[in-house]
Amino acid sequence: MERAFQTSMWLLNPEVVFILGDVFDEGKWSTSQDWEDDVRRFKRIFRHPVDTKLVVLVGNHDIGFHHEMTKQKLERFEQVFNVTSARILTIKGVNFLLVNSVALHGDHCPICQHVEEELQKLSHALNCSIQGAQHNGQCKNAPRFSPAAPVLLQHYPLYRVSDAMCTGVDTAPLDEQYLLFQERYDVISKNASKKLLWWFKPRLILSGHTHNGCEVLHENLYPEISVPSFSWRNRNNPSFILGTFSQSEFQLSKCFLPEERTVLVVYCSSCLIIALITLIHLKMFRNSLQFTNNLIGKHKTL
Known part of the structure; x- marks a missing residue:
């Protein structure tokens, strides 16, 4: 993993690197000392040039599933990686929407409620920017973003019944493709998915969690790509995605590590x-x- 990442940094010199969660093995159970050790190991493996921005999203192995997530675990993660649970990062006019999908249970827990409120504010501000209504009364004090539909990034995939509808060269094995997914465990809920699509109308969704690749189209409008695991521990042929983005277009290429x-x-x-x-x-x-x-x-x- 370290050699593959360092080689890609040397060859590609990307402007930004997104890691879609689960950067630790069992961060939800880590003591303070274990956490510090894991952070040092992470920074050694994923060291990068100063002109490359590394953006890390939170996953269930970092802070636990919803019922294990606490404010202390979340803050510990956010302080190390300088990230918040709901944020729009704009790079050269391209909006990247970063979401803590572990908190999208919709059960009005304090963390979930805060994330949903922040997402509603971001949706309002982004719509104001796209519509050019910054001087409108309701948009007057809203933050300004690039007037373009965002790229949504989160750990959990949007709701889908199973992997049976997935396409791609590294989908789940045939004996796993028809296993039904559990909402809020394998994927976010159907309701949370509808809210994200309704609020932001993303032109692309990038997710992880399942360890398998998947390309699926939601509502015949919104493409989602689940990025497979980057570790030999979880699959024989790990990979990462190289993307080029503009305000209106994007191009993606999948880069495979050698098979274990x-x-x-x-x-x-x-x-x-x-x-x-x-x-x-x-x-x-x-x-x-x-x-x-x-x-x-x-x-x-x-």
């Missing part, structure tokens, strides 16, 4: 070849030594 089994085969084959070469050399050395001893023995006899 291929790397293991190469390592095992290399070790076997080295062992065979070593044995051959040892045998040749013994034969040469035996031949030399025979010559010496004959010389002494004469």
Whole structure:
């Protein structure tokens, strides 16, 4: 993972890198010392040039599922990565909507209520910017954003029944594609999905969580791409997405890491070849030594 990321930094030199949550293994259970150790490891693996912006979203393994999420866990994460639960980040006129999807349960818990209120404010301000109504009475004090539909980024995917509708080269295995998803656990709820689409009308949704790739179209209008895991621990062929964005268009390319089994085969084959070469050399050395001893023995006899 570290080598793949550092190689991509060296080759691509991206302006911004988005990580869609679950940057820790079990951050929800980490003690203060464990948390500090994990943060140091993360910063070592994902070190980057000063001119590259690293944006990290929160996932359920970072702060726990909804029933495990606490204000202390969330604040600890937000302080380390300088991120909030609902935010629009504008880069060269492109709006990226960053959402804490763990808090989209809609059960009026304090954190969930705060995130929903912030999303409503952002939706209002963005609509004012798109409509050019900044001088309108209702829009007068609203923050200004680029007048363009946003790219929505969050950890959980939007609601879908299963992975059966997914397309792409790294979708779930056939025996998993028809397993039904559980709302608020595998995907966000149907109601939360409708709200996000209604409030922001995103031109692209990027999500993670399922560890498998998926390309799906919501309401025949809004494309979503679930980015698979970036770790060999979760799949044989991890990948990341390289994207180029303008205010009206985007282009995406999927970049795969070497398959884990291929790397293991190469390592095992290399070790076997080295062992065979070593044995051959040892045998040749013994034969040469035996031949030399025979010559010496004959010389002494004469």
